Amino acid sequence: MTRRDWLRHAGSVLLAAGAARAIECAAADSVASLSFAEIYKTQGVLGSEFSSKTVGLVGKPVRVLGYMAPPLKPDVAFFVLTRAPVALCPFCNSDADWPADIVVVYPRERGGWNQDSLPVAVSGILELGSRVDRETGFVSLVRIVDATVQTIR
Amino acid sequence: MQSWKSLWLAASFAFLPFAACAEAIYPIDRAHFLAGAKFDFKVEFDKIVPSADAKVMINGRDAAAVFGKPPQYVENEEGRKASALVLRDVSIDAPGRYVVRASDGTDSQTVVWDIYGTGQRRAKNVILFIGDGMSVANRTAARMLSKGMNEGKYYGQLSFDDMPHMALLGTSGVDSIITDSANSMSAYTTGHKSSVNALGVYVARNKDNLAHPKVETITELVKRKTKMAVGIATDAEIEDATPAGMFAHTRRRADKDIIAEQLFLSGADVILGGGSAYFLPQTTPGSKRKDTNNYIDLFQRVGFKLATTDAEMKAAAANPGTNRLLGLFHPDNMDGALDRRFLKKGTVAQFPNQPDLADMTRAAIEVLSRNKEGFVLMVEAGLLDKYNHPLDWERSVYDTIMLSNAVQVAKAFAAGRNDTLIIVTSDHTHGVSIVGTVDDGKPGPDMRDKVGVYSDAGFPNYPAPDADGYPPRVDVSRRLAMFYGNFPDYYETFAPHLEGPNVPAVKKDKDYVANTAYKDTPGAMLRTGNLPRSADTGTHTADDVILTAVGPGADEFHGFMENVEVFRVMATALGLGPQPASAKQAVKTERSAAKGKALATP
Numbered sequence: 001m002t003r004r005d006w007l008r009h010a011g012s013v014l015l016a017a018g019a020a021r022a023i024e025c026a027a028a029d030s031v032a033s034l035s036f037a038e039i040y041k042t043q044g045v046l047g048s049e050f051s052s053k054t055v056g057l058v059g060k061p062v063r064v065l066g067y068m069a070p071p072l073k074p075d076v077a078f079f080v081l082t083r084a085p086v087a088l089c090p091f092c093n094s095d096a097d098w099p100a101d102i103v104v105v106y107p108r109e110r111g112g113w114n115q116d117s118l119p120v121a122v123s124g125i126l127e128l129g130s131r132v133d134r135e136t137g138f139v140s141l142v143r144i145v146d147a148t149v150q151t152i153r
Numbered sequence: 154m155q156s157w158k159s160l161w162l163a164a165s166f167a168f169l170p171f172a173a174c175a176e177a178i179y180p181i182d183r184a185h186f187l188a189g190a191k192f193d194f195k196v197e198f199d200k201i202v203p204s205a206d207a208k209v210m211i212n213g214r215d216a217a218a219v220f221g222k223p224p225q226y227v228e229n230e231e232g233r234k235a236s237a238l239v240l241r242d243v244s245i246d247a248p249g250r251y252v253v254r255a256s257d258g259t260d261s262q263t264v265v266w267d268i269y270g271t272g273q274r275r276a277k278n279v280i281l282f283i284g285d286g287m288s289v290a291n292r293t294a295a296r297m298l299s300k301g302m303n304e305g306k307y308y309g310q311l312s313f314d315d316m317p318h319m320a321l322l323g324t325s326g327v328d329s330i331i332t333d334s335a336n337s338m339s340a341y342t343t344g345h346k347s348s349v350n351a352l353g354v355y356v357a358r359n360k361d362n363l364a365h366p367k368v369e370t371i372t373e374l375v376k377r378k379t380k381m382a383v384g385i386a387t388d389a390e391i392e393d394a395t396p397a398g399m400f401a402h403t404r405r406r407a408d409k410d411i412i413a414e415q416l417f418l419s420g421a422d423v424i425l426g427g428g429s430a431y432f433l434p435q436t437t438p439g440s441k442r443k444d445t446n447n448y449i450d451l452f453q454r455v456g457f458k459l460a461t462t463d464a465e466m467k468a469a470a471a472n473p474g475t476n477r478l479l480g481l482f483h484p485d486n487m488d489g490a491l492d493r494r495f496l497k498k499g500t501v502a503q504f505p506n507q508p509d510l511a512d513m514t515r516a517a518i519e520v521l522s523r524n525k526e527g528f529v530l531m532v533e534a535g536l537l538d539k540y541n542h543p544l545d546w547e548r549s550v551y552d553t554i555m556l557s558n559a560v561q562v563a564k565a566f567a568a569g570r571n572d573t574l575i576i577v578t579s580d581h582t583h584g585v586s587i588v589g590t591v592d593d594g595k596p597g598p599d600m601r602d603k604v605g606v607y608s609d610a611g612f613p614n615y616p617a618p619d620a621d622g623y624p625p626r627v628d629v630s631r632r633l634a635m636f637y638g639n640f641p642d643y644y645e646t647f648a649p650h651l652e653g654p655n656v657p658a659v660k661k662d663k664d665y666v667a668n669t670a671y672k673d674t675p676g677a678m679l680r681t682g683n684l685p686r687s688a689d690t691g692t693h694t695a696d697d698v699i700l701t702a703v704g705p706g707a708d709e710f711h712g713f714m715e716n717v718e719v720f721r722v723m724a725t726a727l728g729l730g731p732q733p734a735s736a737k738q739a740v741k742t743e744r745s746a747a748k749g750k751a752l753a754t755p
Contacts, residue, residue, distance in 0.1 A: 040438070043439060043484070043503055044439070044461075044484075045429045045481050045482060045483060045484060045504070046429065046437075046449060046461060046481075047433050047437040047438055047439045047440070048437075048438040048439035049438065050438060085656075085659045085660075085668075098441075099485075100430055100439050100441070100484050100485060129436075130435045130436050130440075132443065137443065139435055139440075139441075139442075139443050141435075141438055141440075
């Protein structure tokens with residue numbers, strides 16, 4: 001079964017606490033903060049529309065707070081950042097599915113992913129546009145590349 | 154059934170000692186299927202078998218003679234060092250018992266098929282309702298909340314309670330006592346048992362999800378043999394297992410982008426549900442496709458009216474010119490009745506114009522009934538299961554009330570017509586039961602001490618239901634105590650999740666652990682799971698499901714039946730088996746003579 005809808009809500013509750021701490025930790029540098037709620041202007045049945053803030057940040061450094069989903073499989077080049085903790089492993093559970101608003105993160109260094117569905121702060125360069133991961137075939141639309149990842153505790 | 158059982162026992166004892174050469178024969182032993190229905194025939198040997206030695210005899214005749222063409226010989230199937238015989242898209246028209254014997258020249262294995270005919274058509278329309286994961290407790294709780302009770306008697310019944318015919322169904326599959334919604338739905342729509350995660354196929358040893366031996370779905374049969382219309386409506390994604398069971402063929406139900414393509418090719422006329430993300434080309438933000446196919450566009454090009462809101466759906470359905478309707482109301486699963494109508498949680502704020510399943514049923518019937526040849530409609534309350542999984546019984550029960558309203562729409566359509574078979578059932582159960590009540594007024598700090606059992610339970614104090622049968626408040630001071638028996642670690646709060654659908658467990662390392670978001674909820678109690686730590690939610694159970702039915706053909710339902718028999722009853726009611734030329738003529742004559750009566754009126 002898919003469990004996106006109720007995850008979304010529970011996640012926002014959890015994220016609020018983590019986000020407050022992360023914002024305190026975040027250095028007051030030139031990296032723009034982008035929240036999940038800000039990525040899309042609208043999310044509709046026939047597609048979504050990016051916000052002008054998102055479009056304006058393409059190619060620039062951004063910081064996004066979210067949850068690191070369990071990895072697709074060991075040693076892949078990316079992980080999925082979700083608005084809410086993901087209580088499923090999409091490749092383990094045939095009927096699992098990803099939320100529509102995920103961000104795919106390609107960190108500067110591979111591996112060492114935290115698997116605890118804890119909140120993380122991801123900083124890197126924002127990319128938009130459909131891209132298929134060569135190793136896994138995973139399709140992404142919003143990416144943060146050359147990223148550094150900080151666990152929020 | 155009894156004679157069939159004896160036959161099987163005899164066959165088992167007779168044939169097991171010889172089962173040495175073929176790993177499997179598909180369709181499998183004791184398959185009981187429709188004459189004239191298409192299937193893929195396959196024999197899998199457990200070693201390389203020379204072509205000249207690989208033989209199949211059916212009732213003593215060469216398979217090539219029976220099927221009209223020889224099976225394709227595959228010497229080394231997918232590099233397994235094992236041979237196979239494959240013959241796709243075949244059928245057998247004459248009902249009867251078929252003994253299929255596969256031999257490698259030394260050893261042989263045998264399966265027995267029982268192929269049935271249907272006789273003449275009795276029903277013009279068939280409407281199949283699936284309450285996904287609907288368990289007995291769902292029905293009981295929905296009746297309590299929706300109808301109320303005094304001194305042990307209900308004030309009313311759900312719409313499917315008073316149907317005259319009833320059966321218990323066994324839902325187990327080829328591979329396991331526990332099914333998922335894929336193979337359980339496949340049993341209803343093909344008449345063949347299958348395995349977990351599989352739709353419209355037997356699970357063979359193929360690596361390619363799409364290469365497994367297929368069996369024909371009711372949508373394909375109806376479209377191939379009649380001019381009837383087909384409708385599929387769900388509040389889950391339209392590519393989800395239950396709706397996909399109407400038309401799809403894949404070993405993995407997770408192939409949702411492929412399932413969307415198969416839906417387009419299926420010929421279904423009315424398609425209502427969530428899951429639009431798989432219709433959008435991957436270049437569109439929000440798409441979950443891996444190609445640039447735009448199925449929104451393709452459906453419209455072949456004459457479908459498109460609706461994305463409740464109002465658009467109703468307007469399109471009311472238009473007499475609408476014969477094909479695509480209604481997509483959410484990129485993912487839609488929201489359930491409790492959130493849409495009362496709590497406004499889930500994704501209701503983002504998608505405020507989603508239709509109710511009862512209105513979807515009405516719209517589907519309105520469009521489909523324009524076809525004078527009749528229709529087959531499947532309506533699924535899919536979220537009912539998606540809330541039972543995370544132990545969120547209130548949401549699941551509100552969706553059971555919604556299912557009752559949807560069935561009422563169909564009953565109103567069928568009233569006085571005597572040409573529409575309505576079936577209401579589930580595809581599997583959950584381990585859920587009503588234990589008593591939770592009374593906040595009981596003394597003590599621990600919530601478990603507020604659970605009343607036996608006479609201490611008394612009755613809950615939900616407010617009177619609204620016009621649609623829903624209590625406007627679910628967070629009452631004396632509510633049902635309804636618990637799940639199979640669960641991961643989680644915090645039991647003894648109260649409805651007003652903040653949004655429950656997320657009982659989250660992943661930590663390789664295991665699922667209790668979601669600490671509920672740890673500090675007053676009265677929350679950690680329940681250590683009794684499921685493997687890999688289970689993220691509650692799981693399906695093997696308990697029988699209840700089926701109720703009304704209309705022509707419904708009298709076939711009684712006692713305990715295997716789930717595949719639901720297909721037989723539908724196929725029989727629609728007369729989908731081979732018909733003698735004289736019978737076809739008789740039906741035509743009856744139809745022309747009985748304008749305005751059964752089998753003739755739209």
